[in-house]
Amino acid sequence: xxxxxxxxxxxxxxxxxxxxxxxxxxxxxxxxxxxxxxxxxxxxxxxxxxxxxxxxxxxxxxxxxxxxxxxxxxxxxxxxxxxxxxxxxxxxxxxxxxxxxxxxxxxxxxxxxxxxxxxxxxxxxxxxxxxxxxxxxxxxxxxxxxxxxxxxxxxxxxxxxxxxxxxxxxxxxxxxxxxxxxxxxxxxxxxxxxxxxxxxxxxxxxxxxxxxxxxxxxxxxxxxxxxxxxxxxxxxxxxxxxxxxxxxxxxxxxxxxxxxxxxxxxxxxxxxxxxxxxxxxxxxxxxxxxxxxxxxxxxx
Numbered sequence: 001x002x003x004x005x006x007x008x009x010x011x012x013x014x015x016x017x018x019x020x021x022x023x024x025x026x027x028x029x030x031x032x033x034x035x036x037x038x039x040x041x042x043x044x045x046x047x048x049x050x051x052x053x054x055x056x057x058x059x060x061x062x063x064x065x066x067x068x069x070x071x072x073x074x075x076x077x078x079x080x081x082x083x084x085x086x087x088x089x090x091x092x093x094x095x096x097x098x099x100x101x102x103x104x105x106x107x108x109x110x111x112x113x114x115x116x117x118x119x120x121x122x123x124x125x126x127x128x129x130x131x132x133x134x135x136x137x138x139x140x141x142x143x144x145x146x147x148x149x150x151x152x153x154x155x156x157x158x159x160x161x162x163x164x165x166x167x168x169x170x171x172x173x174x175x176x177x178x179x180x181x182x183x184x185x186x187x188x189x190x191x192x193x194x195x196x197x198x199x200x201x202x203x204x205x206x207x208x209x210x211x212x213x214x215x216x217x218x219x220x221x222x223x224x225x226x227x228x229x230x231x232x233x234x235x236x237x238x239x240x241x242x243x244x245x246x247x248x249x250x251x252x253x254x255x256x257x258x259x260x261x262x263x264x265x266x267x268x269x270x271x272x273x274x275x276x277x278x279x280x281x282x283x284x285x286x287x288x289x290x291x292x293x294x295x296x297x298x299x300x
Contacts, residue, residue: 016117019149084114118148245291
C-alpha cells in the first residue's frame, strides 16, 4: 500500500540509490525475512514524498511467498520511505556551472520540496529567459532534475540571472534586402548577455558581402540565418542570354524574373516574344540555355 509521507509512522529508509525494497530493508522490522537472501527484491521502492506501508496482510503474503514460519504481524505496520532533504543553493549553482562553465550565474530562488539524494543536473536546454535579452541581468527559469535510483528523475527548478560574455556583429545602419552588406555598415563588439542558441555572427567577415534576407535595423546583432549568399542575377534585372543548340549559338538580352547565384536556374522572359524559359546563371548578369537539352516549349 502506498500512502503520503505525512502518514504518522516511524519508517524504514531504502538505500539512496535503490529502486527496489530488498529483504534486508525489512528484516529488522520483520525478523522472519532474516532467513531470506538480503538482496532479494520485495517490491518497488517508493517515489520521493511517498511512503510504502506493509500491513499484516502484506506480511502474511511475504511469508507464504518465501515459505517462512508464521510470525506475529508487527504493530504498527511497517512503512518504508526514500530519504529526502531540502535542496541548497550552492549545490544547484555547482550543477549550473557544469552546464555553463563560463557564465556568471546568481541563484535567486529554487525548489523548496525536499528531494532525494542523487546527482543534480541543470542542462542548458532547460534554461528559459523571462524576457528579451538585454544588457542588464535577466531572471530566467531553469528546469533541472535530481538523478536517482538509476534512471529516475526528480524534477526541480530554479530562477537565476545568467550572463555570458560573447562576441557580436552589429548593424551600424539599417540593412535592407537585395543589397550587399558592406564592412563599413558593421561593427564588432564583445557584450554580456543571456545565453542564446541562435546562430549569431561572431566576426565581421561572416557578414560582409552577404545579403540580408529581411530588413535588419541599426543596432541589432546579426544572425547568420538572416543572411544569404550574394545573387549574381537579381529579379527584374536585364541579363545576357547565351543559347546553345549543338553547334548553333544565339545571344540575346532578356529579363530575369527570379534571382539566382552561379550554378542555379532562374526564370527568364524574352521581352520580344514574352516567352518564359529557364536559364542557368553563369556569372554576374549572364545566363545560358542548352536548347538541345531543354524540354519542349522551354526554349527562348
